[in-house]
Amino acid sequence: MNKLFSLIKTDLNITFGLSSIIYSFKAKKQRWQIIVFGIAMLSLIPTYIMMIKVLDTLYDSFRQMGQQSYFLLMGFLGAQLLVFFFGLLYVMSKYYFSNDLNHLLPLPIKPSYILTSKFITITVSEYITSLPIFLPFIFIYGIKEREGILYWFYSLLAAIVLPVLPLVIASIVIMIMMKYTNIKGKRDLIRTISGIAFIIIVLFIQLKIQKFAQQSIIQGDDFYFNLARDANLLVKKLGIVFPPSMWGALSLANYDNLIGLTNISMFVLSGIAGYMLMIFLSEKIFFDGLIGNIEVTASKGRGKKKDLEKTSFVTKPYLAIAKKELKMLFKTPVYLMNSVGGVIIGPLIVVMSMATGDTSMEPLMEIINRNVDIVNLAAIAIIGTLGILNSIGTTTFSREGKNFWIQRTLPIKSEDQIFGRVIASMTIQVIGAAVLIGSLLFIIRLDFISILIILAVGLLASIPMTEIGMIIDILRPLLTWSNPQQAMKQNMNVLIGMGVAIIYGGALFLLVRFMYGNMDIWKVYLILITILLVSAVIFFKVLNTLIEKQFRELE
Amino acid sequence: MLKLNNISKSYNKGAIKAVDNINLEIKTGEIFGFLGPNGAGKTTTIKMIVGLLKPDEGKIILDGVDVWEESLKAKSMISYVPDNPEIYDRLNGIEYLNFIADMYGISKEERKEKIEYYSKLFNIEDSLGDIISSFSHGMKQKLVLTSALINNPNLFILDEPMVGLDPKSSFNLKELMRKMCDEGKIVFFSTHVMEVAEKLCDRIAIINKGKIIAFGTMDELRAHAKERESLENIFLELTEDE
Numbered sequence: 001m002n003k004l005f006s007l008i009k010t011d012l013n014i015t016f017g018l019s020s021i022i023y024s025f026k027a028k029k030q031r032w033q034i035i036v037f038g039i040a041m042l043s044l045i046p047t048y049i050m051m052i053k054v055l056d057t058l059y060d061s062f063r064q065m066g067q068q069s070y071f072l073l074m075g076f077l078g079a080q081l082l083v084f085f086f087g088l089l090y091v092m093s094k095y096y097f098s099n100d101l102n103h104l105l106p107l108p109i110k111p112s113y114i115l116t117s118k119f120i121t122i123t124v125s126e127y128i129t130s131l132p133i134f135l136p137f138i139f140i141y142g143i144k145e146r147e148g149i150l151y152w153f154y155s156l157l158a159a160i161v162l163p164v165l166p167l168v169i170a171s172i173v174i175m176i177m178m179k180y181t182n183i184k185g186k187r188d189l190i191r192t193i194s195g196i197a198f199i200i201i202v203l204f205i206q207l208k209i210q211k212f213a214q215q216s217i218i219q220g221d222d223f224y225f226n227l228a229r230d231a232n233l234l235v236k237k238l239g240i241v242f243p244p245s246m247w248g249a250l251s252l253a254n255y256d257n258l259i260g261l262t263n264i265s266m267f268v269l270s271g272i273a274g275y276m277l278m279i280f281l282s283e284k285i286f287f288d289g290l291i292g293n294i295e296v297t298a299s300k301g302r303g304k305k306k307d308l309e310k311t312s313f314v315t316k317p318y319l320a321i322a323k324k325e326l327k328m329l330f331k332t333p334v335y336l337m338n339s340v341g342g343v344i345i346g347p348l349i350v351v352m353s354m355a356t357g358d359t360s361m362e363p364l365m366e367i368i369n370r371n372v373d374i375v376n377l378a379a380i381a382i383i384g385t386l387g388i389l390n391s392i393g394t395t396t397f398s399r400e401g402k403n404f405w406i407q408r409t410l411p412i413k414s415e416d417q418i419f420g421r422v423i424a425s426m427t428i429q430v431i432g433a434a435v436l437i438g439s440l441l442f443i444i445r446l447d448f449i450s451i452l453i454i455l456a457v458g459l460l461a462s463i464p465m466t467e468i469g470m471i472i473d474i475l476r477p478l479l480t481w482s483n484p485q486q487a488m489k490q491n492m493n494v495l496i497g498m499g500v501a502i503i504y505g506g507a508l509f510l511l512v513r514f515m516y517g518n519m520d521i522w523k524v525y526l527i528l529i530t531i532l533l534v535s536a537v538i539f540f541k542v543l544n545t546l547i548e549k550q551f552r553e554l555e
Numbered sequence: 556m557l558k559l560n561n562i563s564k565s566y567n568k569g570a571i572k573a574v575d576n577i578n579l580e581i582k583t584g585e586i587f588g589f590l591g592p593n594g595a596g597k598t599t600t601i602k603m604i605v606g607l608l609k610p611d612e613g614k615i616i617l618d619g620v621d622v623w624e625e626s627l628k629a630k631s632m633i634s635y636v637p638d639n640p641e642i643y644d645r646l647n648g649i650e651y652l653n654f655i656a657d658m659y660g661i662s663k664e665e666r667k668e669k670i671e672y673y674s675k676l677f678n679i680e681d682s683l684g685d686i687i688s689s690f691s692h693g694m695k696q697k698l699v700l701t702s703a704l705i706n707n708p709n710l711f712i713l714d715e716p717m718v719g720l721d722p723k724s725s726f727n728l729k730e731l732m733r734k735m736c737d738e739g740k741i742v743f744f745s746t747h748v749m750e751v752a753e754k755l756c757d758r759i760a761i762i763n764k765g766k767i768i769a770f771g772t773m774d775e776l777r778a779h780a781k782e783r784e785s786l787e788n789i790f791l792e793l794t795e796d797e
Contacts (some may be wrong), residue, residue, distance in 0.1 A: 035617070058642065271790055284595040307704055310559055313663075314656075314657065314661075314662065314663050314666075315653070315657045317658055317660070319657075320653075320657035320658065323654075324643065324646070324650075324654050327645065327646060327650065328643060328645050328646070330643055331646075350581045367647075388671060402641040403641055403643055404654075405607055405635075405637060405641070406642065407641070408606060408607055409606055409629035409630060409633070409635045410630060410655070410658040410659070411626075411628075411631040411658065411659065412627075412658055413627065500730045552606070552609050552623070552626065553609055555566075555608055555609075
């Protein structure tokens with residue numbers, strides 16, 4: 001047991017950099033970074049307050065139907081699905097791709113111990129993801145319904161157990177996938193593609209089930225009668241998407257009777273049972289997927305002639321940097337999942353959630369089809385947002401890690417650094433834009449001009465977004481990571497970048513909203529393009545100075 | 556010529572003086588050995604020369620170019636081989652070499668010739684198509700050496716270059732260092748292997764606690780020490796009481 005506690009303690013320390021945080025608090029020089037981080041976090045507050053207000057209205061509308069328990073289900077489902085999807089990424093990199101495995105494997109520790117320590121660390125990370133989503137639902141419901149002390153006790157229990165089951169499922173899925181994709185050769189690529197494909201399939205099935213459940217409720221004349229008769233009808237019908245979420249919602253909605261007790265027990269017990277199943281499985285299959293991953297194929301010494309011929313390509317420095325960035329992105333599964341996976345899955349979620357095939361959406365679609373410009377502007381906004389969400393700019397220098405000395409000792413102009421890294425981000429953005437436009441075409445009519453505008457302005461908007469990320473990253477690059485996951489998913493620069501991008505993007509949004517309708521749409525585009533171009537140039541200049549300064553002064 | 560004028564560097568806001576006002580002048584065509592116990596300031600000095608650590612004070616001049624004022628120009632004349640070959644391990648050997656050659660702007664013919672020559676010399680030519688993560692420490696070291704020689708540097712600077720190299724490659728590297736000096740280049744390296752320094756270097760500096768405590772040819776160092784037989788004895792004598 002001591003071994004296990006020691007493992008958990010060390011893993012938490014490494015993952016959240018507790019020792020290094022204490023160290024940076026002591027170093028005055030780094031305190032301003034914490035202040036910047038604070039400001040970036042504050043900038044997210046208005047968005048958060050807006051979200052809470054929307055939820056509040058949503059609650060009221062469910063209350064009118066007498067189905068406020070469905071409101072709770074939404075909280076459980078939203079948080080648990082989010083944990084599941086993030087969990088797939090976390091689990092894959094944490095269980096299979098972190099560098100500490102090289103040190104842990106030779107030690108006399110059971111696989112279940114290694115897994116438990118990693119599982120707990122991920123669970124803690126997932127609280128940070130899930131609680132901001134989950135808590136507003138709990139509080140809005142609890143306060144508005146004036147619930148008693150037992151409600152809050154059940155809520156606390158539910159909040160603690162909430163991420164466990166989705167994470168267990170994510171862990172099992174990944175363990176099985178890693179065992180059976182342990183194929184020599186293109187292992188990393190196969191795994192990444194199957195990971196992304198899996199997420200897309202699950203999303204698709206989710207939406208199909210939801211649609212099916214919705215239809216089954218609405219069909220029949222006694223719908224309203226049933227609604228009035230059973231306050232938990234929606235929860236029971238729609239909760240089949242993920243039953244544990246349903247148990248969670250039912251337990252809180254019925255905390256004062258036996259149904260509540262039964263459901264909270266099921267919610268907690270399913271978490272514990274799942275965890276035990278995972279531990280049991282880990283002893284059997286964890287190492288199977290892992291060993292193949294850690295062993296590297298010995299240098300094979302393939303024909304030199306062929307390889308030397310490749311030297312005949314002479315590439316301009318900025319293109320060589322872009323090429324190197326892209327190769328590293330595509331060959332490192334964690335990076336690929338987060339950047340490319342993000343730009344593919346993001347637009348798909350947006351479009352698929354609109355395209356449930358629900359007939360009630362038809363009037364909305366009609367309105368959309370008649371207002372092409374809104375679609376164009378929204379698509380541009382989505383692509384621009386992906387420009388920061390793909391995390392390529394915000395981690396471009398951090399990802400160099402211990403290899404950063406190479407960039408700093410070579411005679412590379414800072415302009416080339418910027419061009420190369422922006423081009424790499426743009427390449428990924430082109431993929432995202434293509435997926436977005438492709439999936440939009442499934443639900444609405446887009447003419448050639450619209451596609452052209454979305455592509456051109458969307459990609460243009462991605463440039464300042466990438467540059468904002470790069471500015472943040474060069475100011476405080478995270479170079480001392482031991483696991484590529486840390487460079488991307490646990491890099492505060494990503495969050496800070498988003499905060500700054502929200503301010504920049506929000507200002508643009510307000511401006512466009514003000515202009516739209518007040519002037520000719522082409523003028524709106526023209527002004528938007530001008531602003532994007534000017535800001536791209538300004539950010540470029542700022543970056544140029546910062547890169548030169550930081551490449552000299554970083555220690 | 557490489558000149559270090561009054562170079563100082565401290566860490567933790569001056570609490571730890573890693574390099575304390577050192578002056579060195581290394582002539583063109585010279586192999587220069589930089590010796591010192593662990594934590595003496597060798598790597599810090601080297602990092603200041605190659606542009607990884609900015610000196611708090613002083614100037615570093617290579618062939619009339621201030622390394623920190625005209626950094627791009629200086630960097631194109633310098634090649635650096637660190638003590639730990641941390642390189643892009645997701646690339647394969649040839650991709651890495653090509654990347655470095657692109658950064659130095661080396662022509663197609665020249666890079667092909669250099670890569671062919673040096674990869675053969677260090678016996679890694681058959682592994683260039685393999686991913687770097689499959690390389691052993693020594694092979695990575697050889698790849699970094701190859702990449703550092705692509706641009707025909709005026710100053711070849713190496714931190715503990717012999718660590719991890721097999722005897723043959725180590726021999727070849729020493730031969731190569733000599734040849735480079737004959738061509739009028741400067742080779743500057745740090746080492747813990749006294750025999751290598753003794754046999755190979757034209758001049759040697761010993762650094763301890765950030766200060767140069769001995770500097771000169773082997774004969775000059777011998778003249779200053781009581782124990783005059785080997786560099787090892789001189790080194791131990793000079794550094795033990797510090």
